[in-house]
Amino acid sequence: MKTRRHAKILELIQERDIDTQEELLRCLRGAGYDVTQATVSRDIKELRLIKTLSSEGRYHYSTGQENAPGVSTKFLTLFADSVLSIEAAGHLL
Amino acid sequence: MKTRRHAKILELIQERDIDTQEELLRCLRGAGYDVTQATVSRDIKELRLIKTLSSEGRYHYSTGQENAPGVSTKFLTLFADSVLSIEAAGHLL
DNA sequence: TTTGAATAAGAATTCAAA
DNA sequence: TTTGAATTCTTATTCAAA
Numbered sequence: 662m663k664t665r666r667h668a669k670i671l672e673l674i675q676e677r678d679i680d681t682q683e684e685l686l687r688c689l690r691g692a693g694y695d696v697t698q699a700t701v702s703r704d705i706k707e708l709r710l711i712k713t714l715s716s717e718g719r720y721h722y723s724t725g726q727e728n729a730p731g732v733s734t735k736f737l738t739l740f741a742d743s744v745l746s747i748e749a750a751g752h753l754l
Numbered sequence: 755m756k757t758r759r760h761a762k763i764l765e766l767i768q769e770r771d772i773d774t775q776e777e778l779l780r781c782l783r784g785a786g787y788d789v790t791q792a793t794v795s796r797d798i799k800e801l802r803l804i805k806t807l808s809s810e811g812r813y814h815y816s817t818g819q820e821n822a823p824g825v826s827t828k829f830l831t832l833f834a835d836s837v838l839s840i841e842a843a844g845h846l847l
Numbered sequence: 848t849t850t851g852a853a854t855a856a857g858a859a860t861t862c863a864a865a
Numbered sequence: 866t867t868t869g870a871a872t873t874c875t876t877a878t879t880c881a882a883a
Contacts, residue, residue: 663849681875697851702877706811711804713818718799720859725806725818756867775858790869795859813877 663704666694670704671724678721685722756797759787763797764817771814778815 669692670685679685682701689696710722762785763778772778775794782789803815 683875698876699851699853699878700849702875703849706807706877709807711806713804714799714802774856776856791858792860792869792871793867796868799859 666696667704667708669694670701670708670710674710674722674724678715678719680719680721759789760797760801762787763794763801763803767803767815767817771808771812773812773814 666689669689673679673685673688673692677688679688682698682705685705686696686698686701689701705722709725711725712720713723715721759782762782766772766778766781766785770781772781775791775798778798779789779791779794782794798815802818804818805813806816808814
């Protein structure tokens with residue numbers, strides 16, 4: 662469960678600008694992850710996300726290393742979906 | 755004045771682990787910079803410092819790019835001292 | 848182990864002022 | 866422009882619980 666959520670978080674912060682944990686929380690909930698800010702804070706720590714300053718002078722979350730956009734995002738999405746499938750099919754394995 | 759303080763901040767966060775702005779504030783005051791947390795917050799933003807997770811799992815401030823240690827720190831110190839000298843000699847120029 | 852509720856701790860911003 | 870005081874906002878942690 663946590664793994665899937667982590668993948669989703671990485672996906673989210675690459676898709677759009679997430680300024681606060683509250684904002685991330687709303688997005689997660691929109692995606693069906695019903696957690697609280699405390700969990701988001703822990704997730705951010707575990708994922709080693711950082712709050713950086715955008716070119717417009719606003720803070721937002723990002724992974725430290727800039728990864729080639731597109732490819733990694735797609736991989737993450739794929740990964741998240743895979744885990745979802747495995748979990749969904751889990752009882753058949 | 756701000757420039758000197760900025761240089762000092764960069765020096766400080768490379769010398770030791772600074773976990774919070776309050777801690778940085780104390781160090782700055784120890785170095786003779788009598789400012790408040792509001793100013794430190796702004797300085798951090800202007801310097802684009804980020805809060806990263808150390809290997810021990812603790813948060814601390816750092817510049818984003820890891821720069822070769824030693825050289826840059828010395829340069830910064832030198833720079834800070836230079837500015838100090840210029841300011842001290844300012845009325846003679 | 849992972850989580851939430853509540854709280855504490857930390858950081859950003861506002862508003863005034865010099 | 867830069868700053869501080871006060872405030873608000875944001876985030877980390879504690880403590881209990883499942």
